[in-house]
Amino acid sequence: MIRLGLDLGGTKTEVLALDDQGNVLQRRRVSSPQHDYEATLACIVELVRGTEAQVGRLASIGIATPGAISPASGLLRNSNSTWLNGKPLLDDLVERLGRPVRIENDANCFALSEAVDGAGAGRPVVFGVILGTGVGGGIAVDGALLGGPNRIAGEWGHNPLPWADDTERPGPPCYCGQRGCIETFLSGPGLCHDHLSATGEKRRAEEIAAAAGAGDAASHATLERYAHRLARALAHVINLLDPDVIVLGGGLSNVPIWYDRVPRLWSRWVFADRVDTALLPNRHGDSSGVRGAAWLGRSMRGTDA
Numbered sequence: 001m002i003r004l005g006l007d008l009g010g011t012k013t014e015v016l017a018l019d020d021q022g023n024v025l026q027r028r029r030v031s032s033p034q035h036d037y038e039a040t041l042a043c044i045v046e047l048v049r050g051t052e053a054q055v056g057r058l059a060s061i062g063i064a065t066p067g068a069i070s071p072a073s074g075l076l077r078n079s080n081s082t083w084l085n086g087k088p089l090l091d092d093l094v095e096r097l098g099r100p101v102r103i104e105n106d107a108n109c110f111a112l113s114e115a116v117d118g119a120g121a122g123r124p125v126v127f128g129v130i131l132g133t134g135v136g137g138g139i140a141v142d143g144a145l146l147g148g149p150n151r152i153a154g155e156w157g158h159n160p161l162p163w164a165d166d167t168e169r170p171g172p173p174c175y176c177g178q179r180g181c182i183e184t185f186l187s188g189p190g191l192c193h194d195h196l197s198a199t200g201e202k203r204r205a206e207e208i209a210a211a212a213g214a215g216d217a218a219s220h221a222t223l224e225r226y227a228h229r230l231a232r233a234l235a236h237v238i239n240l241l242d243p244d245v246i247v248l249g250g251g252l253s254n255v256p257i258w259y260d261r262v263p264r265l266w267s268r269w270v271f272a273d274r275v276d277t278a279l280l281p282n283r284h285g286d287s288s289g290v291r292g293a294a295w296l297g298r299s300m301r302g303t304d305a
């Protein structure tokens, strides 16, 4: 079986063909059509047909998008490629391609990729976390995504930061309408905002990490506050889901100190006498979204089962 995955990004759209062992047979990346729904559909259809012509047969089709298909309406929602919101993307692609298509948000595709043949391979329950421009999550159980009637399983970025202290309440306003969401603290912009508030310095996340590594005390303190918040946010997940492995993705997953520091911190909030959960960096990096999309061709749990 050949599996095609497409990663529908805001600026680039990537297609990848995997064989059963996860080997990459074909890979292509094009600019995403902008502000044009019909052109986006045509681009996806052309990438699928062109890739299938190259591998010489039909394949299963999975797509990673920044948003998600609403189970209530069948329309795409919450995408930062705003011209796709409110459109019947799944139905239109099924009609044009004449066969089943699966669509999942990029955090779910990340979790699936890392669960199938990434850092969480062979582990029963994997919680995948994206720490980037936004904060997202996905849950894979026995190598398949956990769905749910609301298609929201694992979306923990817009829960409130747990065990917040007085300096963290009510927390920064979030675009979702709430204040103090996990995303407002643990996203890249959240880290930069926290550093700016504490020091008056406007720095990018990678600059803060580099300065901390070079011995800058204020930058180190910013990373330490972040590690405490990440530990609390993940302790919350461990208490609820008790995953075998938590895999970090997104730009902030590249800061190496989390993998040692956070597990040292989280046990004080986990309601257990010891914590055996593994916290691991991802294996597939920027390819996790498109690889996870390809693996959507495997059977799914929940409403798509």
Ligand SMILES: [Zn+2]
Residues within 6 Å of the ligand: 157, 158, 174, 175, 176, 177, 178, 181, 183
């Ligand atoms: Zn929010």
